[in-house]
Amino acid sequence: MLQIQKIRTDKDSIIKNILDVRKVDVSDQINKVYNLDLKKRDTQKHLDEMSANMNVLSSQIGEEFKKGVIEKANILKKETFALKENIKKFKQSFEELDQSILELLYQIPNTTNELVPPGRSENDNEIIFSSSIDSLKNDKLLPHWELCQKYDLIDFELGVKVTGAGFPIYKGKGAILQRALIQFFLNEGNKNGYQELSVPHLVNESSGYGTGQLPDKEGQMYHTSLDDLYLIPTAEVPITNIYRDVIIEEKDLPIKHVGYTPCFRREAGSYGKDVRGLNRLHQFDKVEIVQITTPSESYQTLDNMVVYVESLIKKLDLPYRKLRLCGGDLGFTSALTYDLETYSVGQDKWLEVSSISNFGTFQSNRLKLRYRDQNKAIELAHTLNGSALALPRIMASLLEINQTEDGINIPKVLRPYTGFDSI
């Protein structure tokens, strides 16, 4: 969420930025927050004064009792009654104001970096790089779901039987290939200085709020009602929430983590060819990278992360393109996002396999994730994360592009992990 201090000093430029780039008008919410904040501070001033009075009176009463001057103490006591009532009233309105401000802040998206192109939809995304794919186009190539069936790699029907649509079952070499990819991605992360974490797949409500899935995307997460826990939609949630309410010493930055988890998404509202095969699932595997760093370094860090993820795709020899998301396609919490999409030759379409974002202070403000700089000042850190990579769509692209008349070739870098060269 946005910092209230920024809204105090800079509200007009915030409104303008979000309107220009995201095409969303938040002037109403911002102005409400601004006015509520004025009221809140005024209330606090009065409340503080009254509480100070109360403290003085209370300690006086204590002293009189000690001295045994009961009558005087009783007179003082009477003085506290009205004060007490007033404090109660002001405290209540203070809390109400605080709550209203918070609720409004939850509804306002992040301000964007200057690089973000204005735009309303994915059509306005900026294509920064694209492999040439013209020579790859070929009607005879099969889409991955047919390959999966032909070689018995992934069984979608069986998943429906056991759980439901969007929960495929990987079999034999399909399962091994998937595991090989996970292992490959984790090892590459380790080599690049990311500490590996293995984290819980269920999180509590506080964590959901911490990274912004709640209250915004409540309907997109699976929820266990008995224990009130949420199944994670991405490893970002448990990994970033490790640092909730934490003050990090600047010398310990940047913090770099890589982690593999399954991801669970209800994907309410999806339909049609978008959900065919591996394109969109309720449960899928993903290796995620997360970094926490200082505001002055975070955009350089973002570039480094993009280069890193690109290097993975290149090692797998997949055609891909790189997009800078426009305001309209940008996530609610992000200040700048790059998407990487691999080309699916069997479907003749691009598949998003990674989304790498800098959230600036938007997440850390909610998380209270701060660092102490060399001057001992405490500042909000910047958080970043990205997929490195999402497995199903990589599988899809990989299977399709490596298909031959009589099998599927495994990319060289994966062969040490799979133990076989082809399917």
Next chain:
RNA sequence: GGAGAGGUGGCAGAGUGGUAAUGCAACAGCCUGCUAAGCUGUCAACGAGCAAUCGUUGCCAGGGUUCGAAUCCCUGUCUCUCCGCCA
């Protein structure tokens, strides 16, 4: 799942109603002629102020009792011990 005991600063640990002892560690400043000692200081959130600084809040969380709550009461939560179950 049953029974019991607990949750206090970076750590240890006292505190049964009067506004958070003490020890250790770390850091900063001062002082001191010597492998170091001593002294002083130290946290966070919010607000006021140009600032030094001041006020309020914070003893797991939320309620309650009270002039006053770390302390008493209620609810929740987490940890530990024992029993049960168990990969």
